[in-house]
Amino acid sequence: MMTKNDRPRVALVIGSGSVKCAAALGLMKVLEREHIDVDMVVGCSGGAIYASLIALGWPGQRAIDTTLKMWTRDVTAKRNTRAILQLALPWIFKFDESFGLIDDRMINRRFRDGFEGATFAQTRIPLFVTATDLYNGEQVVLSDGTIAEAVRASISIPYIFPPHKLNGRFLVDGYQSDPLPIGVAIKEGADIIIAMGFESPYQEQITSLMRYNYQMSSVTSNNLLKANFAFHNLAHHSEIIPIIPEFKHRIKLFDTDKIPYVIEEGERAAEAQLPYLKELLGK
């Protein structure tokens, strides 16, 4: 499918990877410099934040400032008292699907304020955010309503944040069904897909049950990433350009002070693929 002026449709897909997803801002810098237009943006988990900022057309510095305001360590500071009681006395405080160790009121408010109530209808570039249905495990693609709600659903980090109830469904983190949702861009008719993905880091040492859980989460999500990528790459008739930034040090969940470095690595990774992308675009 071609657009009016017969230009291939370009999609940008940003996978899960928490603060590392800010690398997408570096990628955008390169695309803007080269006047490469993006026709749709797809984001998953941490990638959903940056996909939304890009789709809204908020320029680099505003995007960084918004992230710094929304994503600070204190969003996970307030324990969910009910969850503690549910764990300690499950026979009294009934356990249910809305379990999460952290009280999510602060993060919900941060996303509402950060995205300034913007809706999908207001984006400059069509935006798609992915989450996972807790009950049937399937990927759910969100493309209407407020961006804050969709991003919150996509970032329901297991055990930390409770699943997010949206339109009658309990949604968990998008990476549970596909950490790099290239399939969404394919279905939406993209001809060229720029896919920025991140492997989930492994534990340096497994010293507790929780760390073992995190290790397993990385093992399974990385295998899911590989399996999905292999399939989409083979099944898609047009081009998928993977952009996988490499980081010299570990970027942790709230390392927002490292965002400038993360953006640099995103830029570097994008530059490496640029000649190929330009060739495809006939530039």
Place this chain on the structure above:
Amino acid sequence: MSEKKQIALVIGSGGIKCAAAIGLWRVLQDENIQVDSIVGCSGGSIYGAAIASRFSTDEMQNLSKILWTSEIMQGYTENLKASKDGTLRFNERSGLVNDAVLNSTLQKVFGETKFSDLHMPFKIVATDLLSGDKVTLSEGNVFDAMRASLAIPIIFPPWEVDGRLLIDGAASDPLPIDVAIQDGAEIIIAMGFPLDYRSRFRSMTAVQEQLNSIYMNNILTSTYAFYNLAHHAEIFPVIPEFDGAVSMFDVAKIPDVIEHGAQAARKQMPHIKRLLSSL
């Protein structure tokens, strides 16, 4: 004389549901279809090893009954409690279950059998706990490989093989069809088991299980879609449909599970036979 096409049987992970492979095997024998190699993952590795050892279907059924009992979960409740209150320190070699019962049952049945003692080529898939990589085992003691592939994360302790800490093959590939493809199989009969989803969450363990099922089923769907697209020969999926959920230690349901395996296999027989006769 036309050369016979190489047929591989792949039995995926699925715990007690893997007993459905007994039904599949019975149908293959009835139809006189000769299998040339087998690949097994997790629970599927037990039945793969049994078939490659030429166990009778009765022997396989008896093995199922002694294996899938709640005794293999010895210590689970106590250890779970101890891990929560901090008295049990968890590390990469830990598991919530004391694996002595599982080990002794499997050792009684398979003893010191080596892969090279088996009647046909057989491979087992496990996962490297530290690197997340898929690991294919086809040498040494069958028991070691099987025990590694069966190590359900957090429940059973990992198993060390050749210096690597290995866990459940399902964590990297619940239905490892690619092992058969790489070994040159032209016809692949793949029996797989999607995990059941819950409709209620009454404990942290239930939430963990659900999140785990979501991962595994999504890996199963994408690897299957990929292999199906990538492979130039034929893959016949045999996915038994059970009446309701089959819980891990439901030994009373084993005959039923076997029957559903046979039913699912019979559905594919006309297609498999047509392909075999056309070659």
